[in-house]
Amino acid sequence: MKSINSAVFRSAACFALILIGLACTRNQITLGGPLSLTVSSNAPVSVSDSLVLQYDVTGQTLAGMQVLWGDGQIDSVAFLGSQTAGGRRPHLYDAEGTYTIRATAVDQYQGSTVSELSVTITP
Numbered sequence: 001m002k003s004i005n006s007a008v009f010r011s012a013a014c015f016a017l018i019l020i021g022l023a024c025t026r027n028q029i030t031l032g033g034p035l036s037l038t039v040s041s042n043a044p045v046s047v048s049d050s051l052v053l054q055y056d057v058t059g060q061t062l063a064g065m066q067v068l069w070g071d072g073q074i075d076s077v078a079f080l081g082s083q084t085a086g087g088r089r090p091h092l093y094d095a096e097g098t099y100t101i102r103a104t105a106v107d108q109y110q111g112s113t114v115s116e117l118s119v120t121i122t123p
Helices: 003-027
Strands: 036-041 053-067 074-091 097-107 109-121
Touching: 036 097, 036 109, 053 109
Parallel strands: none
Antiparallel strands: 036 053, 053 074, 053 097, 097 109
């Protein structure tokens, strides 16, 4: 029984090494996906309510995201090398009007991508 188990183990180990060798012969290992960023919000909202920005990011090694709210305020989110990230960021505007939110996601290998969203804040 021991010899059968060790033979199976050796075969599996050799197969794994062959796969790793094939993957490494291309000198490239690809993880994650193409860099993409989508944003949406719960706008329109009133001045007394928080606008909530929802985001989904995909990449290979995500560093983070910067959000310019259009009113002079800036937020940033760290992703610490993840391949996907999603979440929500609340923001409170001081005045009514139409604002352009500009979100920039940064990937350590793929550069950056930008997504803009126009939101309306009512009285």
